Amino acid sequence: MTAQPEPEFSGDWRVFEPLQLGPILEHALEAFGENGFHGTTVRDLARRVGVTVPALYYHHENKEAVLVTLLDAAVLDLIDRVRAAVEDGGADPVARFSNAVEAIVLNMTNRAKRSGLDSELRHVSPENRRTYAATRKRLELIMLDLVRDGDEQQVFDVDDIEETVRALLGMFQSIVRWYQLDGPLTPAEVAARYRTIALRIVGHRSPA
């Protein structure tokens, strides 16, 4: 485990500035998105960046290390934003949950390409996968807490909290498969729709 880096976002969890990843990671994100992890060679990557293969290895141990760096940054930024969003909801369990949903969906839309790397996870080593899974688990735990709180305070009505959270997160993750930033829907519009759907899933009855 590395030390927690500075948050990528600057204060406002709803604001997504262009990513400042540096040339290697930016080109890697493009290449993995277009051709997949296995479909991208280190040679391809070096050519895209405009450096030699040894220069690339100077910065990253191997191709997997590049992917892992991207995946870790993505999930850590997401968790930071969700935490800020939840805090922003104050003491109201509905606002806290709604904000978390909004933060996740804003991430899946504004950062669709990076969030889509999640599907390349199965190509990393078991050790790296475990580390990433442990980080991602923190997101799941935040959502479990939020749904449990709402259920206990009787503003939500959920039978199976774990399955509900898994379904929610799966639904949000699937947004990256179709969302296009230059398409008809803004991230905020998508977030508003999924907020409504998510509140239904957790059995929130009153008009949201």
Added chain:
Amino acid sequence: MTAQPEPEFSGDWRVFEPLQLGPILEHALEAFGENGFHGTTVRDLARRVGVTVPALYYHHENKEAVLVTLLDAAVLDLIDRVRAAVEDGGADPVARFSNAVEAIVLNMTNRAKRSGLDSELRHVSPENRRTYAATRKRLELIMLDLVRDGDEQQVFDVDDIEETVRALLGMFQSIVRWYQLDGPLTPAEVAARYRTIALRIVGHRSPA
């Protein structure tokens, strides 16, 4: 477009017999699942099947043709099952929708590996992708009809039918990412839980 093949399932849309794909497609399913489309070479595949590379090319034009054959068979079987499930629901819009959800979730669990190939779709040519997308669109249209029917008959209450169906299908598709047939949940148990969640999403109020 090829002619519609015989249904894979034998009468009962809830029954999933072991797939009879033949050695090439069975090994390809394993290989693509383990290493991805780009991570699998024709040579790997021939070695797994125990044939020469030319023998493989005798049966399939190229590696992409193998993937496309698997993807097409998967979505056609799914659509056949969903149609049978909907018909089984008679005239009741809730039963028709619930059965469709059950059929899709039973497919995502019993056929998790094959359904997971959907994520390799981006590696096929635009032409093959369009053909597959057109077939998959039929599933979306069936779901749109079911949700619209329920909404018109006022047993469901949905604001945005298209977005709701997209969210439902994304949620179901995400099951393949975690489901394991030898894990704690049977396909029928997962189907029952997602049926409850899906009925909430479409705003079905009375106890299901």
